[in-house]
Amino acid sequence: MFKIKCLNPIAEIGLENFSQKRYEIIDEYQDADAVLVRSASMHELELPMNLKAIGRAGAGVNNIPLERCSEQGIVVFNTPGANANGVKEAVLAGLLIASRNYIGGVNWIQTIKNDENIAKKVERGKKQFAGTEISGKKIGVIGLGAIGAMVANACKSLGMEVFGYDPFISVDSAWSLSKEVKRINTLDDIYASCDFITVHVPLLESTRNMINNEAISKMKDGVVILNFSRDLLINEDDMEEALINGQVKRYVTDFPNDRTAKMEGVIAIPHLGASTEESEDNCALMAVKEVKAYLQNGNIKNSVNYPNCDMGVCVYAGRLAINHKNIPNMIAQITTVCARENININDMINKSKGEWAYTLLDLGIPATEVLIKDLESIEGVVKVRKIK
Numbered sequence: 001m002f003k004i005k006c007l008n009p010i011a012e013i014g015l016e017n018f019s020q021k022r023y024e025i026i027d028e029y030q031d032a033d034a035v036l037v038r039s040a041s042m043h044e045l046e047l048p049m050n051l052k053a054i055g056r057a058g059a060g061v062n063n064i065p066l067e068r069c070s071e072q073g074i075v076v077f078n079t080p081g082a083n084a085n086g087v088k089e090a091v092l093a094g095l096l097i098a099s100r101n102y103i104g105g106v107n108w109i110q111t112i113k114n115d116e117n118i119a120k121k122v123e124r125g126k127k128q129f130a131g132t133e134i135s136g137k138k139i140g141v142i143g144l145g146a147i148g149a150m151v152a153n154a155c156k157s158l159g160m161e162v163f164g165y166d167p168f169i170s171v172d173s174a175w176s177l178s179k180e181v182k183r184i185n186t187l188d189d190i191y192a193s194c195d196f197i198t199v200h201v202p203l204l205e206s207t208r209n210m211i212n213n214e215a216i217s218k219m220k221d222g223v224v225i226l227n228f229s230r231d232l233l234i235n236e237d238d239m240e241e242a243l244i245n246g247q248v249k250r251y252v253t254d255f256p257n258d259r260t261a262k263m264e265g266v267i268a269i270p271h272l273g274a275s276t277e278e279s280e281d282n283c284a285l286m287a288v289k290e291v292k293a294y295l296q297n298g299n300i301k302n303s304v305n306y307p308n309c310d311m312g313v314c315v316y317a318g319r320l321a322i323n324h325k326n327i328p329n330m331i332a333q334i335t336t337v338c339a340r341e342n343i344n345i346n347d348m349i350n351k352s353k354g355e356w357a358y359t360l361l362d363l364g365i366p367a368t369e370v371l372i373k374d375l376e377s378i379e380g381v382v383k384v385r386k387i388k
Helices: 067-072 084-099 102-112 118-129 146-157 171-176 187-193 213-217 236-245 277-297 330-340 369-376
Strands: 002-006 023-026 036-038 051-057 075-077 138-140 162-167 197-199 223-227 248-254 266-268 319-326 343-353 354-365 381-386
Touching: 002 197, 023 330, 036 277, 051 084, 051 277, 067 075, 084 102, 084 146, 084 223, 084 248, 084 266, 084 277, 084 369, 102 118, 118 197, 138 146, 138 187, 146 162, 146 171, 162 187, 213 236, 236 248, 319 330, 330 369, 369 381
Parallel strands: 002 023, 002 036, 036 051, 051 075, 138 162, 138 197, 197 223, 223 248, 248 266
Antiparallel strands: 319 354, 319 381, 343 354
């Protein structure tokens, strides 16, 4: 029986897919075969020796120690696209509240709500909250993945002129993108042209602080910047300066902290991008399916540290899963060990992702303890797991 630990509340619609015959939801983290997590940080936690998989019910994995997981043969999954519609709607809300001063107006009403002449005061005072319409305005969407493509299409439907930038756009995203979205080859063209800019890229060393003084200096005066992706994509020192001097009119962020929350011109939203019942259900369902496929059959889909690898359900006598470094002569060593033990390999698949690789072996007879120990002794092998 596989033991599952939830570090955060996980939607029941996902958990109910764990059959009681094969799975047990447990309280003790150290006994877990797999962990399901949303936002809880795992960086300070020890990784249990028996831990095989981590399912992140969401897209970002900055709360998970990926390098340590890879070194211990722990496959980390995420759920790309599962919360895309929820985030898309949050971006549209941010776009509207940045254009029309709804928040200021709503807050003002609360200050006069007990005034018997409120209707007259509203008519006299509402001008201070006048805004601009988004129809006909130009918006630049940086990153055209699942969320960015949906945002671009929605903005086009709202009558905006949409410019999209993504040098690494996937085939699926390209197919889903409206033909009326203008593909732009350089960020500078986005910066120079757009009234609104929304960022939808992962946090990498190459994207950290990508919105900085240099980038902002190329933008139109009074630009509105939206960030529902990752807080560290924005240089906060440079953003504060740009808000003060008026280069940036509004900064809408879903990642408030003790600094941005105090900045004039910032609309800080309490990380609500994917906080919908539907998004949480979708993420839970996808994460559970990924973890089940890995635990039961050794198949990998949507891992961030190991490659996708799928051999379906094993129809042979045995199956082994091997997590190892992506180094030369590994496959030769694995097959040599099997031959030495007189065990025939009926089918196999080997995939790599960066410095890590994964091999599935379907065997003519069940794997012996001697075979498993010999495979574990190969330099570069970090985990050998008997699936069947």
